[in-house]
Amino acid sequence: MQAGLSATASTSAPTFGKIIHRHAAESGDAIALRYLDRITTYAELDAISNRIANALLAHARPGDRIAYLGKNSDMAVALVIGVAKAGMVLVPIIWRLARGEVDYILEDSTAQILFLDPDLTPVAKALTVLPERVVQIEGELTEPSWTTFERFIAEAAPARPSIEVCADDALLQIYTSGTTGRPKGAVLSHANATRYRQVIDAAGLDWLQSAPGETALLAMPFGHIAGAGQALLILHARGEMIIHREFDPGALMDAIEVHRLRRLFLVPAALQLLLAHPRAGSADFSSLRYFSYGASPIPVPLLEAGMARLGCQFIQVYGMTETWGGVVALPPEDHDPTRRHLLAAAGKAMPGVELRIRGSEGELLGPGQTGEVEVRSPSNLLGYWRQEEATRAALSEDGWLRTGDAGMLDDEGYLFLKDRIKDMIITGAENVYPAEVESAIYGHPDVADVAVIGVPDAKWGEAVKAIVVPALGATPDPTAIIAWARERIAAYKCPKSVDFIAELPRNPSGKILRRELREPFWAGYERRVN
Known part of the structure; x- marks a missing residue:
């Protein structure tokens, strides 16, 4: 076990609204977003998100849920900041979900407003559960009862919203993947990310956090923690975010070569698609310094093939929606061919994170024994939306989160995951x-x-x-x-x-x-x- 801050740590933390305002004041001309042929500076992002927040406050109240159904875009990123400034909670919905799944999330979340990607209008028209107000973020309206984004913010002031938002207020409600049963809405606060960033910064781990102004790529789905959650982390670091609507291995290689990306995050399935692409053998990956992977198990042969082709330092990251992503990491130095057994490890607890293993009877297990992995960290979720019983089952009163993953810790503190307990x-x-x-x-x-x-x-x-x-x-x-x-x-x-x-x-x-x-x-x- 690695001692560290608990999920209830009292460390002060900023909100994302204050972070963007600070970046705009200090580096207003710095590029925040690149999407298609559009460029948005931090000053422009601050102004447009203020208008979004003020428009939201004219139609909803702090704490209300605001849904987004769509692919990645600069407007989606501006929306999450506007929602943050309004003290509301964004519910990003994975666009690949079936109609019934989207209906369930909209009904369960009680979303007051739905922001809609125009590509998803056929899905929206088929829904049986729709908020009273639907805002199409771009293009000509396809439904007369909806409104355009321009009309929605037309009368909203660019001044900072007057309401006070606290770091411990909810910001994201992301529905878990639902591999078994109905998905649950995991509620995350500003502080789950911003407080934890302070802990990581204090540790000085260059391989774990990007530097201010560094270019980063957003290609994972916005409805996933690796989408909306990663976008917020890039903005926290004052990064320059290149936004791809969805993962495309050819477009990704273009971005790496043109923008000379230093770091990249992909899930193992995406890495497999990248390596299988016809251009993968000749693409220039020389700018990459760090490649992070996680979200699902990775076969060691795939990992070794990736290391050989990309030629950069690899980092395994283990976490979940409920922990705003990574809480365990296998650093570059442990991707060592002479210690090949470590390539199967998730890694060690990150700074400020505690790990323990519990048996089926609730007993604490020692090194080498397999049981359920439990995590305590500043990034643990607030709870599950409107599911008190599920929240009590997952979160102990002293901040330990039951992950549902089976694993064991070895004598050196490395976590080896076996699988989901239910699988x-x-x-x-x-x-x-x-x-x-x-x-x-x-x-x-x-x-x-x-x-x-x-x-x-x-x-x-x-x-x-x-x-x-x-x-x-x-x-x-x-x-x-x-x-x-x-x-x-x-x-x-x-x-x-x-x-x-x-x-x-x-x-x-x-x-x-x-x-x-x-x-x-x-x-x-x-x-x-x-």
Whole structure:
């Protein structure tokens, strides 16, 4: 365990409204946003977000929820700052969600206003739950009852809003991925990011935080913590943000070469797409100094391929929506070929973060023992929106957050994650974690992608099954894949069978939807653990 600040630390912290105002006063001409052919300075961002805030206050009250359905854009970034200045809470909705999922979030969040990307108007028109006021952020109106962004802010003053916003006030309400059941609205405050930034700055970790004026890329979906949350962190550091509407490996390589990016964050699925792009072999990655990855498990062979091609320092980051992203990191010096076992580690607790492992009976576990990972940090969420029972189940009174992840700490304090506790397979009384098996299979030359699930088995309760996406042009042999895995992990962890599929189902953050893969095998069973 690493001692540090608790989630209830009293360290003072600024709000994002004050941060942007300070940047505008000190570096008003500095570029804040680059989107398509538009450039926004910090002075312009401060002014437009003031107008957004004042317009919001004319139609809603501090504390109200304001929804955004759309892809990444400069207007989306300005909106989150305007919402912050108005003392309201932004509910960014992942644009890839199905209509029913969007309806659920709008209804559950009680959003008073919906800001809409024009590309998503067909989705919005099909919704059964819509706030009374819908604001289309760009383009000509496609629905007469809606209003344009220009009309919405037309009479709003560019002066700073007169209301007082506190750092501990809620700012973001991000709905968790919902790999099982309905998603919950994780509520995060200004201080969850700004207070923690102070702790990281004090530690002087250059590889963890960008420097003022540094160029950064926003390509992850805005409805994810790696989207809206990352955008706010870039602005906190007074970075120059290049905004891509969505992840595109070709456009990303262009941005790296043209803007000479020093650091980049991608989820493992995006890294895989980048390395598979036809240009990846010839692209100029020489400006990259740091590459961060996280949000889902990464197979070690994919990690090694990325390190070899990008040629920069790699950082593993482990965290979740409920912790505003990373709270554990594997720093560059631990991406060491001579200590290859560490490449499978999530890393060590970041400054100001505490970790512990609890068993199924609530007992604290020691090094080498696997149980549920618990985290205490300044970035832990305030709670789940309108779900007091779920909040009490996840957050202890003294600030410990139950992550739902299974893991263990070794003697040196490195955290090794096994998988989501709910995804664990129990076969013959042995615990098997799918991510470990997937990592063992991934390096097989005939395997492009893989997911591992538990299926009913009359003898063992559950049996391990691999669902494989074949490599281009390959015709994999199931027996050979099982034998490959057996050389790398214990026999009881190896798949008993292998099925093939064209593409794995994933949620917008890149996590495999094992629930969808399991469903056909468990149909008719009352329990999903045999």
